[in-house]
Amino acid sequence: MVNKIKDTTTEEKILEAARKVFIERGLDGARMQEIADKAGINKALLHYYFRSKEKLFEVIFKETAGNLFPKFEMILNSDKPLFHKIDEIVSNYIDLIIKNPYLPLFVLSEMNKSRNLQLANFFEMQRNKFVEKFVKNIEREIKRGVIKKISPAHLIINIFSLCAFPFIAKPVIGILLEIDDLQFKYMMEQRKKIVTDFIIASIKK
């Protein structure tokens, strides 16, 4: 009875609803009944399709966490200058988070309390050659004298801190800077250029 005619299959409806509820409330705060209601189905169907709350969460978490590590290797492999690559990574990453603002906090928050080692280990498999390649790119440009001597690990941390943190701190930023949601979104659009400039100004010789 695989429904290929209906536009959304039951399983898809469940996943869509679960995504919303888990991201909004976290694993502990989420209620199976709310997921069922949002999906417009009977609660028993959640268990029919996904066995348990934990299993369903695992599916959503892996999917979501996977999105947090996009394929930037293509960018790093190109023969463009490092500054151009940083620009592309920063712009693409901020764009990605603008489209999914709750993604970083959800993933990092759940990773922190993850009793389930399974989930933590997921990243090790997920770990592509991205970091390794980024480190080599940076080291090469230091040797070539294009950028200052700086720890590649710290530089990478800096780049992603500048991209992701504002979204995690959004409620606090809103209050302290007295800005509304629209102004916040506008600021984040600006940051695509501002963060890139900030980084390059700091490391260029």
Place this chain on the structure above:
Amino acid sequence: MVNKIKDTTTEEKILEAARKVFIERGLDGARMQEIADKAGINKALLHYYFRSKEKLFEVIFKETAGNLFPKFEMILNSDKPLFHKIDEIVSNYIDLIIKNPYLPLFVLSEMNKSRNLQLANFFEMQRNKFVEKFVKNIEREIKRGVIKKISPAHLIINIFSLCAFPFIAKPVIGILLEIDDLQFKYMMEQRKKIVTDFIIASIKK
């Protein structure tokens, strides 16, 4: 029957236990029984002293969130150069988080799902003149030609992103950079200087 002889009063034992449990598990994940066990007292005492789980959480949250906004106004009011002030703020803030690594994620995570507007509003009262003063400091130095033209709001966001984010992303950083807890702590110590240098290099003319 105010116990001023025992080294720790019952209320303090409860707060200490609640702090640990709430920070580790969040509001939804925390269990009153676990708090009682950690405090070595009967569960009913929690309600005797703090009425409800939400009230107890509120006390812990306000206390914790308060720590996230230290009194940097003294630093900003001094007549030292801006670079020196940035150095002090960055060093002190990273030091603060090294001592309480779970503080930022706990506060930001709970603020995000805070159904309770009471808690969100807490920051508005808490909001001291810090941001305002920091903005003026930056604008002045731009006019004086000491630093480049840059949006003060974005610069402030950058500074705190660089300080706080690594602690929030600790589990991911650990896996991607293949470092253990000790190496992580060492890196964070390094960042007191690295982040300061990174910022100053970026904004100085």
Place this chain on the structure above:
DNA sequence: ATTTAATTTAACCAATCAGTTAACAAAATT
């Protein structure tokens, strides 16, 4: 058409959890 398999639901169940109660113990007050 009939049988079989997959999907869906309402009702139910057992466990967990925040919160209460009533009795008891320890201090403080008189």
Place this chain on the structure above:
DNA sequence: AATTTTGTTAACTGATTGGTTAAATTAAAT
């Protein structure tokens, strides 16, 4: 010393919640 107030506990309660079950419905296979 007697009484009142404060602090503490074990046992209980009602509500919520993840999960199950058995019956019903729908689709697929024969």
